[in-house]
Amino acid sequence: MTEIGFSVEETMLKDSVSDFLSSHGSIAQLRSIRDGRPPRGFDNKFWTEAASLGLTGVAIAEAHGGVGFGYIGLGLVLEEVGRNLTVSPYEATVLSCATVISHFATAEQKEELLPQICEGGIVLSLAVDEDSRFDWKNLAVHGQRTECGWSISCVKKNVAYVSGADCFLVAVKTSADSETRDRYSVFMISSDCEGVSFEAQQSIDEHDVGTLRLDNVRVSESSRIGLRELDADEFESVCDVIAIGLAAEMLGLSEEAFNRTLAYTKEREQFGRKIGSFQALQHRLAILFVELEIARKLITHTLRKLDSNEGDIRLIASVCKAKLGAVSKLVTNEAIQMHGGVGMTDEYDIGFFIKRARVLDHLFGDYHFHLDRIASLDGI
């Protein structure tokens, strides 16, 4: 594997994932989920097939039943998920939860959970937000110790696949001290646990989402991932990894929106010529190309940096999420504009890209969140 470019194995992975998702997990599937409203919010047959192809275990170690492709592999899959606007619990289970588990779980917990993720036998969702925005530092303190473990009462918002998840990894702030720093715990809570209820909402990207209510939910200590509290830095670092993965998905999404738009301008004729021959559009398309070229190299570099496990990822994670937030916003807006009237129709597919792009932007810190963080990291 070289720093620049991709190895033969990586290219093969990308091609096989691309083939599978373009035929089974693309916009046709999005429409059918939107119109059919499956009870769990996703197509279970698709999920099982994705797992059998190794997609859910792509970054999980072979010892736990995974493919061991690392973050570069996960990034490649996420890109294709973005490109195809795949509607599934992939991000929730494989990017968010598997990452939390890989980082913090005990050996026993990993043994129990990771193989299930690889087999596609479990759908997990990470619940963090308590408000409309991602704001992990300002979560309220929850969780009370009991004789047998914990009692948790809280309301979590923006929980992905709230209707269909088997289990929730609920991240709560369990202690705040003006002397020491805030500390966090992640509890694994089954969806059928007593005291768990939810309210689904309809998000514009057609991914199932909603509010999760925990009302005096009692869990044992063994349900706490890692059997311990995590300090703020640890919690933040896993949020950074997830943010980078989301940025990879936003890259694939943006490239597809751009490619479709470019193709459209080469087809559509007005005033006796292809609209792509007008210089104003040529320049705007060239600018999108420039941004995507830079974003692509940024993401590839960052995924490899994650795999090398060297150095501080805080700045680069925020740069990735902010940059892809800006680029995806620009590309998806231009995509509609350059399609003209048909870009505004539901019949055309191009409108789906902006919807998913904005939801992705708001996951794990939007553009403004990360700009603010970058300024803080720079000491201003």
Added chain:
Amino acid sequence: MQESFSEKVSAWIESNCPEYLRHNSAFQAKPYAGGKKYQEWHPDQVLWCQRVASNGWTVPEWPIEYGGAGLSAKEGAVIRQEMSRLGAPIPLVGMGVSMVGPVLMKYGTPDQKLYHLPAIARGEVWWCQGYSEPGAGSDLASLATRAELSDGCYEVNGQKVWTSDADKADWIFCLVRTSKDASKHQGISFLLFDMSSSGVTVNPIKLISGLSPFCEIFLDKVKVPATNLLGAEGQGWEIATYLLTHEREMQAGFGLLKSEVSLVEKARASYGLDSNGCLRNSALRAELAEFRVDSVAFDIAQNHASLEGKNGEGMGARSSVYKYYGTELNMRKNELSIAIAGRDGLLWEGPSDDQVSVSRQWLRSKGNSIEGGTSEIQLNIIAKALLELPKI
């Protein structure tokens, strides 16, 4: 094998590079370009170049018979890396080594190569580039400087503009029109001549930022031997195109990463922090963070792209991506510098003598998106060559 070569190189540098030059930022800022006409170099710069040239290391990858050392690209890289690591300045820069050398090797006759290349390698000739004209900027192919052949000699009449260091240069490589009958591009030829020829007049151009190396050149019945034609008549555009892409790759280096950390430091010093540790101007704080995102991303992307370019045959049209973005980024950086400096930044001179003032840098930076191919031209190239968008 590799290790002993770099050891050999570093040992040689240690014993041959004059002490005064080493780790001396003044020489990094004004690298040696050689030449006969310009005499204001520091004697150590001249000496260092001579020593390096005697090893063939000013142009290590060039063939030995042309003044190089016949080394591989890897070995050339080792030499440059060792010099940089040991704080030795680049021994020789200029259009001679970077532009004229490569085109002579690609298009020159054996006699032309033998006449020019060794002299370039020794730093004896300062070359300048005669391309743009008052009526031919972005539309360079419409150039009108005429070269008419008679009795084995071209007579050159016309005007060139934006020629860097024409007042210091010894020789010029010049795009001229040798045929009015051929199409716009096909009538262009590539001519080399001595700047001390009779009929050549040079005037410096003053910019909005003050003095600059740019000049205009008036050519009045200048006589150039026909043997100074590079390539064939009508091949000039092909040669120039080859060089233009090459130039663009070099220019994309604008907008270096290190500077924005100092932008943040300047902002902090100028505005101070509030009780939350935040800059006392939230709007500027946000703009600095936005700039940081783009400059980190660009720096990473450019490093990757130039490595890719080195593995292949250069970046080709893709270099336009980096030229466009790098120059736009540098201009944003200068806008932020001016914003942070306040009224002090709007004086002609800065606080310290050896630094170009913030105001001059900012004004000069307005040219970044114009020189070396305007941003609009870069976008045209991307649209045509990379996106394959249709013509009108």
